[in-house]
Amino acid sequence: MDLPSERWIALIERGKCPFQDKIKRATEKYNATAVVIYNENKTEDTIFMSQEDSEVLSVNLKKVDGEHIKRLLASGISVKMTISIGKKYTKEATQSNISKTSVLFVSISFIVLMIISLAWLVFYYIQRFRYAHAKERLARRLASAAKKAIAKIPQRNVKSGDKELDSDFDQCAVCIEGYKAHDVIRTLPCKHVFHKSCVDPWLLEQRSCPMCKLDILRAYGMQVSTSLLFDVCIEVYLMKEN
Ligand SMILES: [Zn+2]
Numbered sequence: 089m090d091l092p093s094e095r096w097i098a099l100i101e102r103g104k105c106p107f108q109d110k111i112k113r114a115t116e117k118y119n120a121t122a123v124v125i126y127n128e129n130k131t132e133d134t135i136f137m138s139q140e141d142s143e144v145l146s147v148n149l150k151k152v153d154g155e156h157i158k159r160l161l162a163s164g165i166s167v168k169m170t171i172s173i174g175k176k177y178t179k180e181a182t183q184s185n186i187s188k189t190s191v192l193f194v195s196i197s198f199i200v201l202m203i204i205s206l207a208w209l210v211f212y213y214i215q216r217f218r219y220a221h222a223k224e225r226l227a228r229r230l231a232s233a234a235k236k237a238i239a240k241i242p243q244r245n246v247k248s249g250d251k252e253l254d255s256d257f258d259q260c261a262v263c264i265e266g267y268k269a270h271d272v273i274r275t276l277p278c279k280h281v282f283h284k285s286c287v288d289p290w291l292l293e294q295r296s297c298p299m300c301k302l303d304i305l306r307a308y309g310m311q312v313s314t315s316l317l318f319d320v321c322i323e324v325y326l327m328k329e330n
């Protein structure tokens with residue numbers, strides 16, 4: 089066997105005999121400085137072997153790496169190999185890795201939860217704002233419709249001899265007072281009579297007769313959708329149109 093004159097590393101296939109015998113033979117008989125052993129079995133990629141009772145440095149390689157070096161050597165290429173001390177693989181290192189992973193996992197979960205909560209909050213406030221806006225617009229529409237309806241309700245001055253001045257005629261249900269001459273009164277479509285100054289603010293707010301709850305908007309054929317959902321839908325539709 090032609091051995092190199094300088095320091096050299098022996099490449100050994102795992103084989104069947106014990107590692108220590110092979111290492112001993114390579115170092116004692118052939119004067120190798122270190123030994124690299126590779127697995128000839130593809131199914132088990134890594135060889136675990138005890139180094140405690142050996143004074144010779146031995147390194148384990150995967151089958152593919154070992155065979156690659158073997159091919160290079162077979163074709164006459166000299167392979168320079170440097171063995172350096174790597175990271176120590178300990179149980180503590182693994183545990184710290186696990187704790188790092190769990191911290192990362194918890195952090196990511198927390199961030200994801202925060203993002204979901206924030207998105208929900210933004211969505212909630214947008215909906216709330218939209219609802220409030222729709223409610224405001226509906227109130228404005230109803231008030232303007234009520235004004236138009238009130239303008240259509242007939243009004244007149246009470247004159248002497250009118251039936252409103254009779255003692256058995258109903259009082260104004262809003263102020264609980266009887267009618268006097270020169271009072272301005274309104275007669276609603278339901279024929280209920282009130283002081284103009286009493287019933288106008290009520291109608292502006294309630295849009296119905298204080299006595300029989302007759303809807304004055306409906307009575308004058310003014311349909312205002314009171315559905316806020318409908319209003320919000322229209323708003324969304326308009327936003328899409330834009
Ligand atoms: Zn009154």
Ligand SMILES: [Zn+2]
Binds near residue numbers: 279280297298299301
């Ligand atoms: Zn009425």
